[in-house]
Amino acid sequence: MKSLTKQLKAKQQANETIFVPYIMAGAQGLNQLADEIQLLTEAGASAIELGIPFSDPVADGPVIQAAGLRALENKVTLKKIIQQLKQIKTKTPLVIMTYFNPIFSYGLETFIHDLVKTDVKGLIIPDLPYEHQELLTPLLNDSDISLIPLVALTTPKERIPELVESGEGFIYAVAVNGVTGTGRNYQETLDEHLAYIQKVSDKPVLAGFGISSKEHVERFRKSCAGVIVGSKIVQLLSEGKQTEVSAFIKEVVSN
Template sequence: MTRIDETFARLRAEKRKAFVAYMMGGDPDTETSLKVMQGLPGAGVDIIELGMPFTDPMADGSTIQLAGQRALDGGMTMDKVLDMVRAFRSGDATTPIVLMGYYNPIYARGVDRFLADAVLAGIDGLIVVDLPPEEDSELCLPAQAAGMNFIRLATPTTDDKRLPKVLQNTSGFVYYVSVTGTTGAAAAQASDVAPEVARIKAATDLPVIVGFGISTPETAQSIASVADGCVVGSAIVKEIGAGKSVADVLAFVASLAEGAHRG
């Protein structure tokens, strides 16, 4: 079992929903970013999604695009992202970390080298949004062979014909994108999400976590109540981008986590 599998087993035993927090590695700078990351578990975060900054983040809205650009402008690299993970792991051996991003930086590094480095750093899973199931041999299968979960996204346009292909070789959890469009583009509605989550859960035993369009504790609670948990990204990144202190960012995260756990 990976740390992700162990976390969901624990949450099921505790009858709690999962709260997943996304942050961009290196935003606004390496030191601040690491301090935020190190504070997330204490703020109630069950799983950390760490963004790999990339110049062409096609799935992301302006908030996360700008965060990635700030990180790149500050000199963030894949090596430095992995350094962040190693630094985090020196004080936390249990919280799962999922790298989220795009295939180009991984391809440029070389899949074998990337996976070896990621495993040694302490990465538990990958979300690579621009690699479809048809390309599983490229990264998904090697990642799973290396002991990492490969987490796939399902969307409102993933119909019953496509869903089995999306679920094939997926592990850890299924990330359901609650709205069409980019991150931060619209608000998620539990009434829309509930039947889609039920449809996915009828086809897999994996937990279903809902992301995109969640920015308040109330929305986190309502969405988590109809799924196995929720992800918040843009709302957290926006607080960081506004120059809020680490303490203020973590207080905001804690309010979101409390909402999700109430779900």
Template sequence: MSRIDAKFAQLRAEGRKAFVSYVMAGDPDYETSLEIVKGLPAAGVDIIELGMPFTDPMADGLTIQAAGQRALDGGQTLEKTLDIVRALRKVDNTTPVVMMGYYNPIYSRGVTRFLSDAREAGIDGLIVVDLPPEEDSELCIPARDYDINFIRLATPTTDNARLPTVLQNTSGFVYYVSVNGITGTAAASAAAVGPEVARIKAATDLPVIVGFGIRSPEAAESIASVADGCVIGSAIVAQIADGKPVSEVLSFVADLAAGAHRA
């Protein structure tokens, strides 16, 4: 059983929803980023999404674009991103870590080398937003050989004809994008999200986690109540961008996690 599967089994047994946090690796610098990542589990984070900085983040809003640029300007690399996970694994061997980003850095490193290094570092899953199901042979299917889940995005435009293709090789969980567009824009609505989550869950046994447009404990509770959990990224990254001390960032995360866990 993967760490992701084990986490969802634990949450089901406890009757709780999942809280997933996104942070950009290397933002605002390597040491601060590492301190934040190490503090996330104690703040109530069930699964960590760790962004891979990339020069052309097409699906990201301004907040996460800026975070990626800060990280790159500070010298963050794919190797240093793996190093953050390696360091986390020295103190936490149970919290799942999902790397999220784009295919170019992985392709540049070489798929086989990347998957081997990711497995060794302690990565549990991948979200690669610019690889559609038609390209599963590039990374999704090879990841199976390394016991790394490939998590697919479903969106409001993923209709019933397209959904089986999206779900075909997905594992770990399904990430439902609650709003059309890029990260950090419109607010998510439980009334709109609930029926879509139910539609997806009718087609898969995988947990469905909802992200985009969730910025407060109240919103986390509302969205998690109609799904298996929620993801918050831009709101956390904005705290880092504002130069908040690590303790304040983690306190903010703890409030968000408490909201999701009330659902």
């Protein structure tokens, strides 16, 4: 069992809320990345998801897209992020969220070879279909890096067990149809959908997309192990409101 799976399962078994904040690496400049990781760690993050800026981010809403554009304007690249991560030591598992194109451009083997020299323990690739995972899985087999599956609201019910069985770390349950962002309305059947995913998964299920309040977290904790929060965190950091980020995380994970 890989370390990300082990750490998050321990939290799930202890009935602790698993909270994974998302940040866009380099949005405030790469020199701020270590401080942002430390801030989130001290606030009680279970893991930290690091977005990689990309010119065509199909899953990202306006707040995260804007952060990605700021990072690109700062000349931030996947290679520069990994070089920075090699210098950062943290007890909190890091999870990279990127699209397949930057990895392909980097070189698949070189990418994984460089990644194992960092504290990155998970990988999320929204545009890599399950049927094409074998492009990466052989390279990850001997590493401590988990390939995290996404399950959408539109995923056929009979396909879900197959997806969760192949995944490591946690199961990313997309809570809305569409892109990331705050202020989203959730379907009435969502809680039943999440509960089913958690029932068939032996890994923690985390809900993501549109989660921006303590009330959202409390709602989702009734049917799965925790949440991923992106746009709210990214927006607050872009406004220099680190204290509010810390207070929000502490409030949520204390329940």
